[in-house]
Amino acid sequence: xxxxxxxxxxxxxxxxxxxxxxxxxxxxxxxxxxxxxxxxxxxxxxxxxxxxxxxxxxxxxxxxxxxxxxxxxxxxxxxxxxxxxxxxxxxxxxxxxxxxxxxxxxxxxxxxxxxxxxxxxxxxxxxxxxxxxxxxxxxxxxxxxxxxxxxxxxxxxxxxxxxxxxxxxxxxxxxxxxxxxxxxxxxxxxxxxxxxxxxxxxxxxxxxxxxxxxxxxxxxxxxxxxxxxxxxxxxxxxxxxxxxxxxxxxxxxxxxxxxxxxxxxxxxxxxxxxxxxxxxxxxxxxxxxxxxxxxxxxxxxxxxxxxxxxxxxxxxxxxxxxxxxxxxxxx
Amino acid sequence: xxxxxxxxxxxxxxxxxxxxxxxxxxxxxxxxxxxxxxxxxxxxxxxxxxxxxxxxxxxxxxxxxxxxxxxxxxxxxxxxxxxxxxxxxxxxxxxxxxxxxxxxxxxxxxxxxxxxxxxxxxxxxxxxxxxxxxxxxxxxxxxxxxxxxxxxxxxxxxxxxxxxxxxxxxxxxxxxxxxxxxxxxxxxxxxxxxxxxxxxxxxxxxxxxxxxxxxxxxxxxxxxxxxxxxxxxxxxxxxxxxxxxxxxxxxxxxxxxxxx
Ligand SMILES: Nc1ncnc2c1ncn2[C@@H]1O[C@H](COP(=O)(O)OP(=O)(O)OP(=O)(O)O)[C@@H](O)[C@H]1O
Ligand code: SF4
Ligand SMILES: [Mg+2]
Numbered sequence: 371x372x373x374x375x376x377x378x379x380x381x382x383x384x385x386x387x388x389x390x391x392x393x394x395x396x397x398x399x400x401x402x403x404x405x406x407x408x409x410x411x412x413x414x415x416x417x418x419x420x421x422x423x424x425x426x427x428x429x430x431x432x433x434x435x436x437x438x439x440x441x442x443x444x445x446x447x448x449x450x451x452x453x454x455x456x457x458x459x460x461x462x463x464x465x466x467x468x469x470x471x472x473x474x475x476x477x478x479x480x481x482x483x484x485x486x487x488x489x490x491x492x493x494x495x496x497x498x499x500x501x502x503x504x505x506x507x508x509x510x511x512x513x514x515x516x517x518x519x520x521x522x523x524x525x526x527x528x529x530x531x532x533x534x535x536x537x538x539x540x541x542x543x544x545x546x547x548x549x550x551x552x553x554x555x556x557x558x559x560x561x562x563x564x565x566x567x568x569x570x571x572x573x574x575x576x577x578x579x580x581x582x583x584x585x586x587x588x589x590x591x592x593x594x595x596x597x598x599x600x601x602x603x604x605x606x607x608x609x610x611x612x613x614x615x616x617x618x619x620x621x622x623x624x625x626x627x628x629x630x631x632x633x634x635x636x637x638x639x640x641x642x643x644x645x646x647x648x649x650x651x652x653x654x655x656x657x658x659x660x661x662x663x664x665x666x667x668x669x670x671x672x673x674x675x676x677x678x679x680x681x682x683x684x685x686x687x688x689x690x691x692x693x694x695x696x697x698x699x700x701x
Numbered sequence: 702x703x704x705x706x707x708x709x710x711x712x713x714x715x716x717x718x719x720x721x722x723x724x725x726x727x728x729x730x731x732x733x734x735x736x737x738x739x740x741x742x743x744x745x746x747x748x749x750x751x752x753x754x755x756x757x758x759x760x761x762x763x764x765x766x767x768x769x770x771x772x773x774x775x776x777x778x779x780x781x782x783x784x785x786x787x788x789x790x791x792x793x794x795x796x797x798x799x800x801x802x803x804x805x806x807x808x809x810x811x812x813x814x815x816x817x818x819x820x821x822x823x824x825x826x827x828x829x830x831x832x833x834x835x836x837x838x839x840x841x842x843x844x845x846x847x848x849x850x851x852x853x854x855x856x857x858x859x860x861x862x863x864x865x866x867x868x869x870x871x872x873x874x875x876x877x878x879x880x881x882x883x884x885x886x887x888x889x890x891x892x893x894x895x896x897x898x899x900x901x902x903x904x905x906x907x908x909x910x911x912x913x914x915x916x917x918x919x920x921x922x923x924x925x926x927x928x929x930x931x932x933x934x935x936x937x938x939x940x941x942x943x944x945x946x947x948x949x950x951x952x953x954x955x956x957x958x959x960x961x
Contacts, residue, residue, distance in 0.1 A: 411884065412882050561748055591912060634912050635915075
């Protein structure tokens with residue numbers, strides 16, 4: 371049984387042009403110890419999936435799912451208290467924008483100690499617990515690669531560099547020793563050296579603690595270096611998912627192929643300064659979603675059939691939704 | 702052959718004072734020297750705060766340097782103060798989203814620099830706007846659009862059109878690809894390379910994305926603490942990085958590369 375199990379998750383948003391499906395029958399699972407990449411262009415709904423999992427969807431949106439469960443229990447039928455408990459102890463999230471998710475009026479030290487759950491502290495007296503908190507805090511800071519612990523803990527978020535805040539967010543997520551880490555675009559804007567440090571840290575946590583990770587990113591290079599499996603999203607629909615190796619070697623969905631081809635580093639034989647392959651056009655807005663397969667207007671393989679939504683098909687553990695997948699070469 | 706752009710001994714000294722009692726801290730930037738030929742691309746890399754954006758701002762004349770010369774086609778530019786050379790060296794800002802005025806149409810936004818700096822009449826200006834939109838792969842009708850009606854990729858194109866409309870010889874861009882989606886990013890990269898082939902445009906860009914740096918740049922300039930610590934042909938820098946910082950950066954990038 372997967373630890374996180376999402377089946378046919380649909381999220382409808384009320385817009386000036388009526389209700390639109392910002393997420394349309396999303397499927398996603400995560401086993402214990404698995405690292406899954408969730409990729410897709412900006413606006414494809416990655417962060418909305420995170421919101422659905424953590425339960426921060428506004429009341430006036432419609433959320434439905436055949437299954438949205440955590441360790442066998444349905445998240446949708448839990449009360450707010452049970453859900454909060456899971457979010458405090460078992461699932462940790464690093465949100466996309468560290469600056470916006472840190473409290474500007476509290477020191478980084480206070481915020482970090484605040485996120486240590488009580489069950490990790492053994493001491494009976496508050497001074498013992500305070501000492502334990504301090505020790506845990508500096509241990510985790512060391513892990514995420516912040517050198518000047520003491521100095522940094524006294525500081526407010528605006529007083530330190532952006533990448534320190536970023537690492538701080540990750541430290542806060544890891545200090546509660548979660549079972550699942552959801553990291554929403556954790557490497558955006560990071561230079562290569564810092565990025566590799568972070569990836570190494572996550573890989574180590576994954577190997578030593580069996581931490582499961584849902585890694586959301588545009589950065590294919592970073593993601594493919596550490597993920598076991600990958601789910602590709604386009605415009606609120608899951609278009610393909612499977613083993614990372616398999617998808618990279620032999621994508622079946624035209625969008626996955628376009629995505630992989632867009633990263634010059636993936637293509638060794640690509641001559642310097644030659645054109646990169648790109649799909650025409652851009653991702654449509656929620657207000658102008660095409661009917662049927664949402665890639666239709668941009669897809670080089672589209673045909674008449676594509677105005678119908680393609681069903682999910684599978685070959686072993688490899689799932690895809692396309693009427694004319696790449697392994698059926700004859701069109 | 703005279704290089705398109707030739708930068709010599711460019712420096713900037715800034716005084717910082719936290720409050721009036723503090724002794725002023727002095728920050729030095731530079732000296733910077735490089736040449737750029739027609740149709741060539743120079744990539745600027747370095748950590749946050751190493752002075753990449755300062756350099757970009759110096760090049761387009763948004764900041765006046767303390768010393769140094771910038772020559773365009775062998776002629777010295779007047780430095781700083783939004784001088785004439787601004788029109789020939791144009792900047793695309795980090796976040797094209799925020800730098801586009803939401804209250805006016807794409808057409809009037811593009812006409813603005815023409816109105817201020819040329820003697821073209823209304824009809825000629827509109828013609829120029831149409832031509833430039835076509836150059837960046839958009840339609841004439843897009844001139845009636847407001848910012849909110851455009852997708853990210855189209856906004857990036859408008860920002861590029863606004864830089865191109867004064868027929869510059871060099872474009873300077875601060876992280877032009879970071880906010881773009883993979884497919885839009887490839888489109889933009891292709892567009893810039895095409896403009897370089899067609900118009901001989903010089904392109905200088907700042908980026909953390911070493912994959913793209915390696916693919917499109919001819920030369921690199923590595924900054925650290927406001928100093929150039931390494932410069933050279935891109936392939937040379939990637940294959941034989943000399944400074945410790947560059948070695949680490951390249952090694953990190955290589956460690957992510959898939960094994961085929
Ligand atoms: N509060 C909201 N009200 C209306 N629409 C929203 C809201 N939040 C998100 N959306 C829409 O839902 C879609 C998915 O957004 P989401 O934030 O999940 O994208 P994303 O995949 O995380 O993109 P990015 O890579 O840029 O973070 C977008 O089209 C967005 O415009
Ligand atoms: S279903 Fe049709 S339009 Fe959609 S990806 Fe497949 S071929 Fe392209
Ligand atoms: Mg997001």
